[in-house]
Amino acid sequence: MPVKLQGGSGEDHEDEARIEIVPLIDIMFFLLASFMMVSLTMTQVHRVNLKLPTMATSDKQQKAPPLHLAVDEHGVVTWDTKIVTPSEVTERLKALPPNEDTRVMIAADQNCLHHQVLSIMDAVRAAGIDKVSFETKNPR
Structure with missing residues (x-):
């Protein structure tokens, strides 16, 4: 909806109120990237808290998780x-x-x-x- 403003000199100025969409898109992409990064840090295995014994000759397994x-x-x-x-x-x-x-x-x-x-x-x-x-x- 155009807004009519009257100037001091008697001229009519028509200025339209607009929503700038480019900054809105930038903010949405920033939020999307932020949520993706936070969700990646939340992938932890939730298990019972144990005190595991130590073993010097243990090795890491490279296959599918057991x-x-x-x-x-x-x-x-x-x-x-x-x-x-x-x-x-x-x-x-x-x-x-x-x-x-x-x-x-x-x-x-x-x-x-x-x-x-x-x-x-x-x-x-x-x-x-x-x-x-x-x-x-x-x-x-």
């Missing part, structure tokens, strides 16, 4: 933050599509009991998975 099981110091077993029993571990692993490259990583708290870790290892092997490893941290 399935993660955790045993805390009280013997509670979790699979991706969901508490499970050893029999549920076997059932869930058997329900997965058969793949000979399926690997399981067991992260056990250094203060948990040995038989609790072995019961999880037996549950994994009962599902037919032989590639089992234990998660440790580097002493550095």
